[in-house]
Amino acid sequence: MKKLFAIAFILLVSMMNAQVTFKPGLRAGAAFSTFSNTRSDYKTDFYIGGFGEIKLTKIYTLQPEITYTKQGSNNVKTYIGYDENNGEDIIAYRDLEINYVSVAMINKFTFPGGFQVQVGPTIDFRTTDNLIYENSDVDLAFVAGFGYKVPSTGLTIEARVKKGLIDVIDSDYYGTNGNNDYWFGDYNTNIGFQLGVSYAFGK
Template sequence: MKKIIVIAIFLLAGVSNAQVTFKPGLRTGAAFSTFSNTQSDYKTDFYLGAFGEINLTKVYALQPEITYIRQGSNNIKTYIGYNTDTGEDITVSRNLEIDYLSLAMINKFTFNGGFQVMAGPTVDFRLQDNLIYENTDVDLTLVAGFGYRLPSGLAFEARFKKGFVDVLDSDYYGSNNGNNDYWFRDYNTNINFQLGVSYSFGGKK
């Protein structure tokens, strides 16, 4: 216990002696998304957001973010019937879309030369979709990635984002208005890759 207290004191002293700075910024890029446990292809779309970079030390920054992101999945297999002659299921493909407002708290480490490593939790709020039914309006995810930052403040980023909430009502569900049944397994989470750029106003810290 004493060792933990001593370590905490040293960490707090290091932060208090550092010059804490705040820099706003913007980020945008391509988003490649799908749902787990589905027969589908990745959907290509975009994200756009803003952040505040709170530099606590020369290496570590806490970065709250707000991002609009378009996710979903393309060519998801949809079950419409059974062919008794061939003994095969009859399927068609559909594109599913979910747009989110994502709130993140990213821990970012910037090393000599501009190489960056980042990770943190996000909470995503569903804005709109083209689903018949969905399980939830909120998704909880984790983000991890890396990047490279230039002295001007421009950075190139690659991130992986994984949801943990079952976002689709997946029990072969249909509706009374003639729509076909979706063909899923029971637990369908968001999977998302991001490739993009960001810019911190104020240049190099």
């Protein structure tokens, strides 16, 4: 226990002695998303937002973010019913959309050469959607990704994965008769990938 306190004290002192800096910035790019437990295709759209880069040590930066993201899933295959006339199932393909304003707390580690690791939690607030019935207006998610800071600039190239934890769709509405070809499970979470750039202002 004494060793843990000693390590914590050394880290605290080193952070206090370090020159803490703050830079605002913008980030934007392409968003690729879908819902888990569905037969569907990824939806391609965009994200855009702002952040504050709080550099605490040479390697570690705390980065609060606010981002607007368009998410959802395309060609969601669902069972509608059975056509007694021709003896075939009636299938529908729906493009589902759900958009969020996300508040994230990203922990960014920048190593020599500009290579970065980015991880952190986010809470997402639903703004609009075309779902027939949704389960939750709020999603909790975890973000992990990599980045590359271009030398002598504020530009960073980023690639992230984002995994939601909350069931966001009321799947009881979307039909299934047990056939895996158009199966729609009970637990449908957001799954997303982001590829884009960020720019921090200031020297």
